[in-house]
Amino acid sequence: MTLFSFFISFVCIVSASIVSARPSAREACGEGGVVLNTTMILHEGKEFTLTSKSCPNFVASNATVSKPADDIVFCDSWSCSIVCLDLGAQPLLVDCHIIESMLNAEPAGTYFTAAPGTISSISYNSCAYAFANGDTVTYNPCYAFLSQTGDLVSSVCFGAYPTGTYTAGGACLRDDSNWYLEAYHP
Numbered sequence: 001m002t003l004f005s006f007f008i009s010f011v012c013i014v015s016a017s018i019v020s021a022r023p024s025a026r027e028a029c030g031e032g033g034v035v036l037n038t039t040m041i042l043h044e045g046k047e048f049t050l051t052s053k054s055c056p057n058f059v060a061s062n063a064t065v066s067k068p069a070d071d072i073v074f075c076d077s078w079s080c081s082i083v084c085l086d087l088g089a090q091p092l093l094v095d096c097h098i099i100e101s102m103l104n105a106e107p108a109g110t111y112f113t114a115a116p117g118t119i120s121s122i123s124y125n126s127c128a129y130a131f132a133n134g135d136t137v138t139y140n141p142c143y144a145f146l147s148q149t150g151d152l153v154s155s156v157c158f159g160a161y162p163t164g165t166y167t168a169g170g171a172c173l174r175d176d177s178n179w180y181l182e183a184y185h186p
Helices: 003-009 025-029 056-061 093-104 143-158
Strands: 013-019 035-043 046-054 072-074 081-085 118-124 127-133 139-141 170-173 179-184
Touching (some): 025 056, 025 118, 025 127, 081 143, 093 118, 093 127, 093 143, 127 139, 139 143, 143 179
Parallel strands (some): 072 139
Antiparallel strands (some): 035 046, 046 118, 127 179
């Protein structure tokens, strides 16, 4: 899918501001999390690992939030605000495209489980995508969603690197839920 056609099917609000005061998903997650699940994915001779770990800070912050008990599966694009962030070292778009290719090669409808109070991440060389669930409901995002949204964030925020306007990372933020997806250098 080309980036142009993705924009047609994906309703998003793109924020042009660069935010540095917001902590990264990893910082917001907190120290001392426990690895809950590791999934190995092989693609074109490369090995990728999707790791989910608990987030002590998310559990503390969402203790009083009340949400539906049903798991939410989403394979199609969800609208979100793209916020470009300075998250450390510069990720390279070419490495993000390798993650995108691997995720798109997975069978349609294949998803991973993001339990409440967790962060799930996948990386290749200089690029990583992290899905942070600070909510009280379980999300089951499809690999295609992770690919499309991660690619959108990386293209908007650091697709012009090393020329033009770019940042060292970015995020897709939802207004009506407590999850976000980040693209960054691991």
